Amino acid sequence: MSANNFYYVNTSKLFYKNGYNEPEEEEDGDDVYYWDENDVDLFEEYLVEVLDKNFKYDNNIYRANQWDRLYKLNDKPPARYTNSSFENRNYPSTFITTYSYSFEIKTDDDISSGVDINFNIYIRAGYYYGASLDWELVLIHEIGEDTYNKKEHGTIESFATRFMDITSTWNEKEYSYNSEDVEKYTNLLTKEIYRGIGRIEKSFKQVSDN
Numbered sequence: 001m002s003a004n005n006f007y008y009v010n011t012s013k014l015f016y017k018n019g020y021n022e023p024e025e026e027e028d029g030d031d032v033y034y035w036d037e038n039d040v041d042l043f044e045e046y047l048v049e050v051l052d053k054n055f056k057y058d059n060n061i062y063r064a065n066q067w068d069r070l071y072k073l074n075d076k077p078p079a080r081y082t083n084s085s086f087e088n089r090n091y092p093s094t095f096i097t098t099y100s101y102s103f104e105i106k107t108d109d110d111i112s113s114g115v116d117i118n119f120n121i122y123i124r125a126g127y128y129y130g131a132s133l134d135w136e137l138v139l140i141h142e143i144g145e146d147t148y149n150k151k152e153h154g155t156i157e158s159f160a161t162r163f164m165d166i167t168s169t170w171n172e173k174e175y176s177y178n179s180e181d182v183e184k185y186t187n188l189l190t191k192e193i194y195r196g197i198g199r200i201e202k203s204f205k206q207v208s209d210n
Contacts, residue, residue, distance in 0.1 A: 006132040007091035007124050010150055012197075015133040015204035016126070017043060043207075044096055044123070047133075048073055050206050051121065054199040055099055067196065070098040070118075084122055085136055085147045093134070096121040099200070101192050105167070105185050115167070115189065116140040119196050133204045137193065139163050156197075160190040 006016050048069075052058075055067040071077055075097075082095040101117040118138040123131045137148035137159075146163055153159040164186040 003090065003127045005126045005128045005130070007088050007127075008132045008134045009086045010135055010137065010148065011133065011201060011204065014210065015201070015208040016130055016210055017123075017133070017207065018130045018209050040094070040123070044094075045073060047121070047123075047203070047207050048097055050203045051097075051099065051200065054203045057099070067099050067101050067199075070100050073097070082120060084120075084124075085149075088124075090127055091124045091132075093122040093124045096123060099196065101196065103188060103192070106181070113142050113167070115185075117189070117192055117196060119200060121200065130209075133208060135197070135200050137196075139189075141167050143167060156193050157190055160186050160193060164189060 006014055008014055052069065055069070057067060057069050082098070084093040084095070087093060098121070099119045102114055104114055106113075116139070118140060120136045120138065122134045122136065124134055125131050139146050139148075139159075141163075143166065146159075146166075148156070148159050153162065164182055
């Protein structure tokens with residue numbers, strides 16, 4: 001039984017790219033695209049350009065309550081921030097960049113803490129040819145972080161609810177949240193996550209071959 005050519009984890013559908021170079025004809029007559037290093041570099045630049053446009057990101061302008069891109073192209077941030085949580089050795093992934101949105105939550109005692117929504121963008125090599133596009137979602141709070149796993153967490157709503165439930169029961173300094181605040185912040189978190197997914201997958205659709 002032959003292996004699937006493409007592997008993806010979180011996107012709502014498969015988004016793939018065959019390659020930039022001309023296909024080579026195999027002995028069986030099929031056309032196969034091979035990527036070289038230059039192809040990957042060109043595609044990464046194009047992908048980030050499209051993502052920046054859809055996220056309305058401009059690295060020359062800082063605006064509060066807007067999505068931010070954390071890394072420049074060719075930056076090499078620490079692997080613990082960028083390694084795929086769902087790496088598959090048959091489909092090695094390349095980290096592209098991270099888009100992040102931060103907002104503040106407050107306790108009943110008016111003590112603030114921050115929540116970061118981070119989307120890591122990956123290209124996953126095809127088994128035989130080409131590559132697929134994928135994203136991974138990481139939520140970060142002072143008490144720790146959690147990575148979205150569709151099989152484990154199910155919907156984005158349930159993931160956001162679980163995350164906010166954890167932060168709302170943080171009692172190291174007897175911080176407390178009332179139920180209305182938890183619901184408000186959960187709704188805000190869910191809304192921004194879906195907004196991020198929409199912008200990412202719109203970009204993927206614009207650059208993919210399907």
